Amino acid sequence: MGNITNVSSVLLDLGLSASVTDEQRAIANQALKRAESSVKRFLGYDPLQSTRTEYYPQMVSSLNAFSGIWDISGDQAVFESSTSANELQLKGLPIRSITNLYIDHNGRNGTQTDSFSASTEQTEGTDFWPNYDMIDSDGNKVCNDGLLKRAGAWPTNPGTIKIVYISGYTRDELHGQDSVIDAGLIAEVIVDEAVQKAKSVFVKMKQSVGFVAGPLTSERMGDYSYTLAASAVDRLFSGVNDMLPSSKDKLRDFINYGYSLNS
């Protein structure tokens, strides 16, 4: 069962809303689940609004990693690579709010005892601020590019920043029912993909009981031969997690390119 959209939308698009069997409903549900998974994987994040806890930076930058400066943080000397920047790209888009942000140079991704204690918490507006660029229909700030800015440079050592934040789109936004933010294309693609996957399964089921309309365009008995419809075959035998090119095109505006290029 999907989370972003509803199996009823899939059944309606399949033309099965007036008479669906339990088996067809089960296939549609499974197709919806896989379609949502494909979309999340393609985007690189879950578009449904939720609270996330993540550790940053998530990679070691080898470029100029051995040049930089020594800085003081509390009672520690900290080496800051020259690759450090005053912008940090978060994984989830768009950022709706930052609940907590900690910087602990000895945090070790939260595995160190007492790491990321209250004393390491940073203050929004003073120590850091999201690159807010609009106000949503509830009057709250929204940061569409997922960038966090800092007065100084962000640490470069992986796992030294812990962030608890809320990101993603509301259900109204995902269903195109919000007056300010329209993320309806995401739900539309999920339904399209689920319909496509369900149809593939239905065609395979039909094929297993003999020749019926499907990828076979012709069949002859004497000197047995058959012809396959190329486009249908491509879809039928492509990986079940693949997405249609048209779906990928629709989702391009929602991809977190900044995170993809930095990870």
Added chain:
Amino acid sequence: MSLLYAYKETGYTTDITILDADGDTITPDSNDKVKAIIYRTGETAKLTVTSGTPTTNGSSITIGAVQRLRLDASDLDFEAGVYTLEILFYDYSDSQELKMVSKQVFCLEDS
């Protein structure tokens, strides 16, 4: 299973027959309950109607050999779109078990 089509802020009435595994009609008795829920997966239900307990606006389910589901115009004021209508049967005689009757596609259109 059927497609139910309604318009926003316009009343809607439909009859629901509950069948057992043999295809025989089930007639709920006075202790049984029939419930209808309009929702989307993961979201708070838009409307819940239970037999014997009409909503404030008057949406109701009248039980009998045929269950009459009446959705009042004032209760159909949520966003237009495609939803699932779930029909549940609370069977008092069978250890008060809650049973799934059917899930139907419910389309609400702007009137």
